[in-house]
Amino acid sequence: xxxxxxxxxxxxxxxxxxxxxxxxxxxxxxxxxxxxxxxxxxxxxxxxxxxxxxxxxxxxxxxxxxxxxxxxxxxxxxxxxxxxxxxxxxxxxxxxxxxxxxxxxxxxxxxxxxxxxxxxxxxxxxxxxxxxxxxxxxxxxxxxxxxxxxxxxxxxxxxxxxxxxxxxxxxxxxxxxxxxxxxxxxxxxxxxxxxxxxxxxxxxxxxxxxxxxxxxxxxxxxxxxxxxxxxxxxxxxxxxxxxxxxxxxxxxxxxxxxxxxxxxxxxxxxxxxxxxxxxxxxxxxxxx
Amino acid sequence: xxxxxxxxxxxxxxxxxxxxxxxxxxxxxxxxxxxxxxxxxxxxxxxxxxxxxxxxxxxxxxxxxxxxxxxxxxxxxxxxxxxxxxxxxxxxxxxxxxxxxxxxxxxxxxxxxxxxxxxxxxxxxxxxxxxxxxxxxxxxxxxxxxxxxxxxxxxxxxxxxxxxxxxxxxxxxxxxxxxxxxxxxxxxxxxxxxxxxxxxxxxxxxxxxxxxxxxxxxxxxxxxxxxxxxxxxxxxxxxxxxxxxxxxxxxxxxxxxxxxxxxxxxxxxxxxxxxxxxxxxxxxxxxxxxxxxxxxxxxxxxxxxxxxxxxxxxxxxxxx
Numbered sequence: 001x002x003x004x005x006x007x008x009x010x011x012x013x014x015x016x017x018x019x020x021x022x023x024x025x026x027x028x029x030x031x032x033x034x035x036x037x038x039x040x041x042x043x044x045x046x047x048x049x050x051x052x053x054x055x056x057x058x059x060x061x062x063x064x065x066x067x068x069x070x071x072x073x074x075x076x077x078x079x080x081x082x083x084x085x086x087x088x089x090x091x092x093x094x095x096x097x098x099x100x101x102x103x104x105x106x107x108x109x110x111x112x113x114x115x116x117x118x119x120x121x122x123x124x125x126x127x128x129x130x131x132x133x134x135x136x137x138x139x140x141x142x143x144x145x146x147x148x149x150x151x152x153x154x155x156x157x158x159x160x161x162x163x164x165x166x167x168x169x170x171x172x173x174x175x176x177x178x179x180x181x182x183x184x185x186x187x188x189x190x191x192x193x194x195x196x197x198x199x200x201x202x203x204x205x206x207x208x209x210x211x212x213x214x215x216x217x218x219x220x221x222x223x224x225x226x227x228x229x230x231x232x233x234x235x236x237x238x239x240x241x242x243x244x245x246x247x248x249x250x251x252x253x254x255x256x257x258x259x260x261x262x263x264x265x266x267x268x269x270x271x272x273x274x275x276x277x278x279x280x281x282x283x284x285x286x287x288x
Numbered sequence: 289x290x291x292x293x294x295x296x297x298x299x300x301x302x303x304x305x306x307x308x309x310x311x312x313x314x315x316x317x318x319x320x321x322x323x324x325x326x327x328x329x330x331x332x333x334x335x336x337x338x339x340x341x342x343x344x345x346x347x348x349x350x351x352x353x354x355x356x357x358x359x360x361x362x363x364x365x366x367x368x369x370x371x372x373x374x375x376x377x378x379x380x381x382x383x384x385x386x387x388x389x390x391x392x393x394x395x396x397x398x399x400x401x402x403x404x405x406x407x408x409x410x411x412x413x414x415x416x417x418x419x420x421x422x423x424x425x426x427x428x429x430x431x432x433x434x435x436x437x438x439x440x441x442x443x444x445x446x447x448x449x450x451x452x453x454x455x456x457x458x459x460x461x462x463x464x465x466x467x468x469x470x471x472x473x474x475x476x477x478x479x480x481x482x483x484x485x486x487x488x489x490x491x492x493x494x495x496x497x498x499x500x501x502x503x504x505x506x507x508x509x510x511x512x513x514x515x516x517x518x519x520x521x522x523x524x525x526x527x528x529x530x531x532x533x534x535x536x537x538x539x540x541x542x543x544x545x546x547x548x549x550x551x552x553x554x555x556x557x558x559x560x561x562x563x564x565x566x567x568x569x570x571x572x573x574x575x576x577x578x579x580x581x582x583x584x585x586x587x588x589x590x591x592x593x594x595x596x597x598x599x600x601x602x603x604x605x606x607x608x
Binding site: 079080081083084085086089139140142146170171173174175176177181182184185186187188189192207208210211212213214215216228230232236239240244245248254257258259 | 451452453454455457458459460461462463464466467468470471472473474475490491494495497498510511512513517518521522523524531532535536537538543546548595598599601602603604605606607608
């Protein structure tokens with residue numbers, strides 16, 4: 001136990017992910033290196049530990065707020081809300097899970113989409129909210145993604161998506177599965193129109209999201225140490241009945257196997273994506 | 289006859305056994321039990337009808353996975369002529385869990401792609417239980433693109449528990465292999481006709497399932513994750529797969545009601561495996577009829593209809 005724990009008790013500390021219901025502490029501890037960090041400092045570094053570089057989860061909105069220029073932002077599909085087409089119930093009703101996730105995240109579903117500018121360059125950006133039912137893709141996520149892609153077609157601008165998702169949402173079963181086809185079809189349209197799509201793969205990106213939109217970028221950028229794959233490690237371990245190699249399905253593993261173009265620190269994504277999009281779209285800042 | 293009855297078919301199995309016994313008893317004897325046998329056979333039919341009119345989602349899942357169910361290769365060999373199998377993804381290897389090639393349907397050339405399970409233990413291992421590797425999907429993509437180039441319609445037969453979850457599959461980017469097929473199928477400039485003949489297991493099925501017309505056999509299933517997988521995650525135990533199958537609405541009837549499939553192909557009483565010839569005949573006639581219709585649609589219209597249909601899938605509402 002650190003000296004800080006002893007003197008302050010748990011009231012002052014929040015761990016890892018921020019939760020709205022939990023009173024916010026001034027201090028927080030990095031799950032990775034155990035350093036005690038000033039909460040405000042960690043927000044400035046986009047939830048990346050300034051000591052060890054571990055990338056902690058960041059909310060979709062915090063990400064977009066940082067990523068887009070402050071002026072001329074328009075949210076897309078903010079009014080699209082989930083339904084329960086299958087009247088799904090496991091240990092709890094799907095409708096209850098939705099309500100709870102909405103209360104916890106302040107989002108209607110697991111994807112936030114905005115049109116705006118990145119250092120002056122016009123684009124559309126999507127970000128998955130992992131806090132909303134594990135960032136799972138159901139009808140709303142698919143529809144909002146497509147509306148984002150349609151805005152790209154309408155304004156002739158590129159698309160960037162930050163994915164972070166457990167995969168397709170089981171509670172909407174085949175409706176969710178079909179969102180894989182729907183989002184992929186929209187990306188095919190973008191490709192035909194010569195509009196770039198940069199897929200930023202963040203921790204974790206699995207299953208139906210990995211096996212659709214996330215792997216269809218012109219450029220794939222992963223954050224360090226992100227878990228990325230089709231099947232979850234536990235499922236693979238049970239199937240092949242052997243121990244998985246160290247670092248299996250992490251960004252570094254994907255880079256080595258040729259699945260992604262690069263691994264980039266979250267704090268450098270703005271600059272890097274801007275300059276690559278500028279080249280791909282032959283964009284130059286307007287003369288002053 | 290070894291009919292391999294499922295649990296819920298036990299009353300039928302018992303009755304069938306009684307009929308067999310009577311047949312055996314009458315063979316070479318003076319007693320004529322023909323009338324009795326006929327009566328029992330009618331009863332057996334009636335019993336089968338009753339049981340099959342009230343199948344649960346889980347019972348249908350068992351039928352979809354029935355070891356005697358016709359597989360893709362059975363359909364190919366019976367329905368088509370001049371089939372030549374084409375192998376390999378040209379990069380890594382040939383994946384036997386996906387088969388493909390050209391053949392003629394009612395005289396016309398088509399491209400066939402299907403997922404293939406194995407019939408006996410040895411073949412099951414060889415076919416990897418119908419769970420494709422990335423190279424299987426890349427072979428399928430190669431054949432789709434070839435079909436597009438040479439103006440052949442693509443017919444797919446879906447029957448997989450899912451794409452294979454293994455180390456090599458991840459190393460070779462299973463996700464990308466599936467995603468690429470979704471991307472390319474959405475804009476493939478030739479008619480695509482997909483049929484779920486057994487199990488439609490998630491993205492592994494969808495990767496050959498984006499189509500102009502999607503059919504499913506009456507006792508086929510199609511879902512985002514296997515009932516067992518869903519049960520182990522949401523119901524905290526794989527043994528609750530029955531409830532998960534019910535909850536996910538995996539059956540042909542449910543999917544049709546939600547407009548997620550376009551057509552149900554009726555199966556013979558007791559399931560496709562009870563009368564394979566009849567099943568083949570009805571699948572063949574539906575393939576021919578749908579292909580006839582799709583062939584007449586100009587490519588641009590075909591593609592825009594396919595696209596609009598994909599865009600329309602989803603259950604959501606708009607409110608502030």
